[in-house]
Amino acid sequence: MSYACYLDGVEFPVPSKLTVKVKNKNKTLVLLNEGEINFLRTPGLTEIVVPFDFPMLTGSRSPDYYLGVLEKLKTEKRHTQFILVRRSPNGRALFDTNIQVSCEDYNVTEDGKNGLDVSVDVSLKQWRDYGTKTVTVQESPAPAQDTSAPSQPQTVAVEKERDTSTAPQAKTYTVKKGDTLWAIAKKYYGAGAQYSKIYEANTDKISNPNLIYVGQVLTIP
Numbered sequence: 001m002s003y004a005c006y007l008d009g010v011e012f013p014v015p016s017k018l019t020v021k022v023k024n025k026n027k028t029l030v031l032l033n034e035g036e037i038n039f040l041r042t043p044g045l046t047e048i049v050v051p052f053d054f055p056m057l058t059g060s061r062s063p064d065y066y067l068g069v070l071e072k073l074k075t076e077k078r079h080t081q082f083i084l085v086r087r088s089p090n091g092r093a094l095f096d097t098n099i100q101v102s103c104e105d106y107n108v109t110e111d112g113k114n115g116l117d118v119s120v121d122v123s124l125k126q127w128r129d130y131g132t133k134t135v136t137v138q139e140s141p142a143p144a145q146d147t148s149a150p151s152q153p154q155t156v157a158v159e160k161e162r163d164t165s166t167a168p169q170a171k172t173y174t175v176k177k178g179d180t181l182w183a184i185a186k187k188y189y190g191a192g193a194q195y196s197k198i199y200e201a202n203t204d205k206i207s208n209p210n211l212i213y214v215g216q217v218l219t220i221p
Contacts, residue, residue, distance in 0.1 A: 001094070002087045005050075007122075008080040010069050012052060013059065018084060018097065019049040022208050043207055046126040048082065048101065056116035063118040070122060073103040079127035081193060097210050098182045100127040100196060126209075129196055171220040175212050188220050197221055 003014040023044030029037050054063035073080060084097040101124040109119040173184060181199055182192035189197070199209040201221045206212060 001089065004083075004085040004087075006081070006083040006085075008069055008073060010066075012066060013054060015050050015052055015084075017051060020097070020210075021047040021049075023047065024207075042203065045128065046099065046208065046210075048097075048099070048124040048126075050082075050122045050124065052120045052122060053114070054118045054120060056118065063120075067108070067118075067120070070103055070106050070120070078102075082124055093178060095210075096180055096182075098180060098192075098195075099210060100193065101125060102127050128200070173218050173220050175214055175216040175218060177214050179212060179214075181206075181209050181212060184218070184220075 005012045005014050023046065025041040025044045027039045027041065029039055031037060052066065054066050056063060079100050079102045082097070082099055082101045086094040086096060088094055104123040104125050106120050106122040109121075111119065171188070173188075175184075181195035185195035185198055186192040195209065198218060198220060199206055201219045205216055205218065212218070
């Protein structure tokens with residue numbers, strides 16, 4: 001089996017292992033005379049720990065190059081794509097880890113046992129797109145002459161939601177062998193990085209965006 005690892009579009013040395021923590025935010029409550037119940041909530045952000053070994057003399061790039069990529073991600077305060085590709089000996093694509101992440105922390109270790117090589121543990125956290133709503137506050141005009149009349153209170157105008165009866169119907173897609181959310185998003189949106197739209201629309205079916213199964217019927221927003 002062969003592997004390839006990419007972070008921010010740069011091919012990194014393949015790590016010896018990968019630790020993925022799929023978090024949840026469920027809360028257990030205790031009800032009188034009913035015992036415990038599990039209150040289900042939206043899944044938390046997936047966390048990934050990647051241990052890299054950067055060779056000083058035998059690699060195509062120096063450790064400073066890779067450390068510069070990591071530092072740039074932190075200082076520029078932006079998210080990026082982490083991809084770990086797995087292929088069988090005959091070249092067939094296997095399960096991939098493909099997720100938008102932010103670079104949280106990284107620890108650099110220099111050990112005499114490793115010679116000149118540099119070991120770096122990188123902590124990544126899943127990134128989800130989000131947005132905010134805008135509320136417009138409107139002030140009623142003051143009375144022209146009659147100052148004895150009470151002033152009108154401020155009002156808040158909230159945009160009315162669109163009539164759902166006229167909303168376009170969402171498409172659906174049935175997962176086939178070899179599919180990934182990245183590939184499905186590229187098919188429908190022209191960009192694999194838009195896969196989070198599909199994930200957010202199907203959290204009732206997908207607990208981990210890296211794990212989808214043949215036969216699942218996904219909503220394509």
